[in-house]
Structures are given as structure tokens and as C-alpha cells.
Amino acid sequence: MTTLTQAATATRPVAARSKLQREQVFWAYVFLLPWIIGLIVFVTGPILFSLGLSFFNYTLGSEVSFVGLDNWIKAFTGDDLFWPTIARTFIYTAVVVPLSVFGALLTAILLNQGLRATTFYRTVFFMPHLAPVVAAIYIWLWLLNPQYGLVNELIFQVGYHLTGTGFKGPGWFGDPSFALPALMLVALWAAVGGNMMVIFLAGLQGIPQELYEAASIDGATAVQKFRHVTIPMISPTLFFNSVLACIVAFQTFEVPFIGTRGGPAYATWLYGLHIYQTSFQFFDMGYGATLAWILFIALSFFTFLQFRSFRNWVFYAGDAR
């Protein structure tokens, strides 16, 4: 990142250079001042503070008392909701991330076929991602309403035309076994044409056409070309999107919070909701901070694992890595 400036300054006489250096250093810190303050006051400071807080029992407005590791122990052994919430969040992530990443990839491939009206399609596909989450949730609550929802109406109609009697759609957000799938559906709707698709599209456009031509001459089928040309060539993008998608999925909050309040029967009680409820409904800040830190550690570890595995399958063209 410093190569440009290094190259530019390397040739100057030493005295002039050091003066230039001092001036650069001064202005660099002037320009960075707001960010450095922000970083300390609103980011790194609070992170450390919340780590400290996790060792205290503190409910907003009451006495603070040091409790050592009690909060951490409570999370793993004393909180009935903790493990089920973790499991639920993992299931949610494990379904949503692969489906949305590959959905976005397929959509991007579709848009990369040089079809007429591609720009129009791209805009349409992107629209769900733009819809404010809050607005989208209410719309989806309607769509998936068991009685007068459009989705169940479609399911009914399909059944009616196939068998003469309509199919009965599931209860979606009202049914404990369908609430989480409903949540996944909303996430997929927003993701298949969203940012990930745009990033994939840019990645696909960077693949040299000759590779496909060479593969064709060797008699490769479309699937083989996808497997052996497309996937390796966009693996850095695939990796980037997967990591970000995991981070987003782990933190899902708005949809279950507004849509179902975690219900029915805790079916959509994801980890973000657990933190929110602990901290901002019961104002148990000490335990809330502990839960947030557990998420932080888990996510860091998870991201680390992804980076580890990354060397095995990500391929940088023209790169020694």
C-alpha cells in the first residue's frame, strides 16, 4: 500500500526528504484525527470496556459487582436458552449461507450471458436487497400469512389445478417448525440478487474468455467448464462473499425481532435476539456483554478457519500465493 509514495519519495535528497516526511506525518495525523478519535471512543474503547463488563454483574441503574467468570459460566451452563439458540443460529447460517452464495452466483452467471435487457434484469434482481428491511418484513408477514397470504394461495391454487382439491400451505411464521424456514426464505429473497450477485458479476467479467474457448476445444461440457474454469477463477470472490455472508447470517436480528419476536416457541430466537433481549429488555449489561463477546470470539474463530481453508481452494490467477 505504500509503494506509490515510497517510489515517489525515494529519489529525493535526504534533507528535503526528512522535511517532507515531517510535513507528511503531521498532515497524515491531521487528516486521520477524526477517525483515530472515533476508533478509540466508539470502537476499540467500547470493545475493551465490554470485555471488562463481562466480568461484572451490572444491571443498568443498579450496583456494580465483580463476579469473575460467573457470566461466562452462566452462558455455557446456566442459561437454558443459550445452547438451543446457538444451535438454531448455526442451522440458520448453514442453510442460508450456501444457498444465498450459490444463488447469487447462479444469478450472476445468468446475467453474464450477454442477454438483451441484462441491465433491466439486474435492476429487478437487485430490488429486494434495496427494500428497507423493516418494510420488507411486514410485506413478508403478509405474503406468508397462513390464511390470506399470497404464497399459501399459490400453493393452494397449484394443488387445485393438479388434484382438484387445494394443497394446504404451512403455517409459516405461526408454526414452530416452519418459522425458521420462513426466515430463511426472506433472507434468500434479499440475497440472491443483492450485493453478492453484483460482486460475482464483476468477478465473472474478469475471467478471460480464452479459458472457456480452450475448454471448449478440449470438449468440456458446460458443467465441466463451470466446475473447472468458473469456480477456480472466481474463488477469491466466492471466498469473500462466503465470509461476509456468514458474518451477516450470524447477526440476523431485524427479521425475527420484528416479524416473530423470536417465536413461536422460540423457533426464531436467534443469537442476536438473545443478546438484544438480555441487554435491552432486561438491561442485564454484564451478561449481555458476555454474550456479545462469545459471538465475537466465535465469529473470529470461524473466520480464521475459513481463512485457513482458503489456501486450499482459493486460486489467485497470476499470483504466487
Added chain:
Amino acid sequence: MAQGAATLSTGVAKPRARRSARHRAAYLARRYGLHAIAILLGIVLMLPFYRAVISSLKQVTEVRQIPLVWWPKVPQWSNYADVWNVRFFPLWVWNSIFLTVVATTGTVISSSLAGYAFARFRFPGKNFLFTITLATLMLPAYVLLIPNFMLFWKLGWLNTYLPLTVPFWFGSAFFIFLFRQFFMTIPIELDEAARIDGATYPRIFWSIMLPLSGPAFATAAIIEGINQWNSFLRPLIVLNQPETYPLSVGLRYFVVNPGDNLPKDHLLMAAAVIMTIPVILIFFVGQRYFVRGVVMSGIKG
């Protein structure tokens, strides 16, 4: 899934005329097939929007009618006027606009300054600072939420707009990265020429970087503007006076506490549509920038 070059590969040794006829038929079939897939996907993704728009034009009695009303008998355009009489709706819209403009302006200004420093200056601690900046991109929001909330509480900022505006004037890692990437594409010779002419660094930033960075600023403003407009969790925990809510939190009010007990489903949908329209408009106007910004952030993690 078939690739662009797939059509080139059919039959190598066939007579030319036959081959091109077959070729053409296959080509057309494939095109139409792809268009069909794209249109179908578009319809599925658009279904919620269709549902929201028709619901917002229905009479209350039609909203929950079975079988479903696919198109209201008499579109109730008056719903869009009525929604402005619901509780604090006009205030919520104004609050949202205010918060979006103030926070976005702050983010763009402070982030561009930091981005400039990272792109152009050599200074001790640069790598360290930049690494930290990138690391905060990965940070889960929840880790910051609780301590920030307590900070705002201690400062007496709860129930004011300070927590929703002030922090954004101190930069945001994502946009710092975006600006840095952009500034690095501007030839450094321009800076050097200006230096030789005696320009100071702020002057270079103002007279050289700024005029050349319209797209970067547009990109950042659009992305952050949409983020702010949609922002929900922060205002939710910081504000508890309904008249101070932004639209995103206010929308919840249609359902959670309707004031009177009349069903407001059609108005809720109208409000949702009203909230969505500016985002879509801004996206249309700045689509080029938006897409570029997303791509820039995605190329190389």
C-alpha cells in the same frame, strides 16, 4: 449455467450450412430459455413488491379477504393521503430525512479525509492503523452496541439524536477503505505537480482530489444514505419517544400500538411503499456509482 462460449463448441467437422442452421436453432433455444429463467426469477423476486403495492391500494375490508383480491376493485389512492394522518407519520419521515442527511454527510467527510491519509501519506503507525481499520470491518455490531449504549447513557445522550449523528462524523472503516482504494487510482504526479507549485496538502485534497473524486463521493453517499435510511437497531435502543422515531422504527408502531384499535394493514403497506420509494429512486439515479462501490469493496478482501 452454460457458459458464453458453449455455443462455439457444437460440431467441428460438419458441413458449413447444416452446422450454422443447427447452430442457430440451438442458440435461439438457449437464449429464450435463459430469458424465461430470468423473467421467472424476476417475477418471484418482485412478488412481495406487487403484494405491498396492491395491499396499499385496497380498502381495509379487502386486505384480509379470501380468496385473495389480486387487484382492488377501486384503487384507494386516498390511502396514501390518509397515512400522513397516522400518529406521527409526517414527523417520522422528517426525522428519517434529517438523520440520514446529517449522518451520511459526516460519514462521507470524515471517511474521505482518513482515506486520503491512508492513500497518500507515509507516517509511522500507518500499517498498524490500517490493519485495525480493516479488522473493525469484521466486528459484530453487538460487541459495540452495549458499551456504546452505556456511553450514550452516561453522557445523557439517550433520547436525543446525538448517538445517531455524532459517531458518524468520526469515520467508518468501510468507507475509509473505499476512499483509499479510489484515491490510489488518481495519478500521484498530480499531487507532485501541485507540491512543486507550493500547494499544501489540504489544498491538494481540496483542489485536486475532490474534483476528481465525484464518483467515489457519490458512491459513498448513496450506500451510506441507504444504510442510514434503513437503520433500525440503533434508533430502536436509543429513542423511546414515538415522535422522535425515524420511519424505520415508526413503521413498527402501526402494528405494535395502533393508537385506536382500527386495523391499519392497508396504511402499513402504504407506509412501507413510501419508505421504499426514495431508496429505489436514489438507486436508479446513482445505479452506476452504487454498483461500482459494491464491486470495489468486493474485489480483494
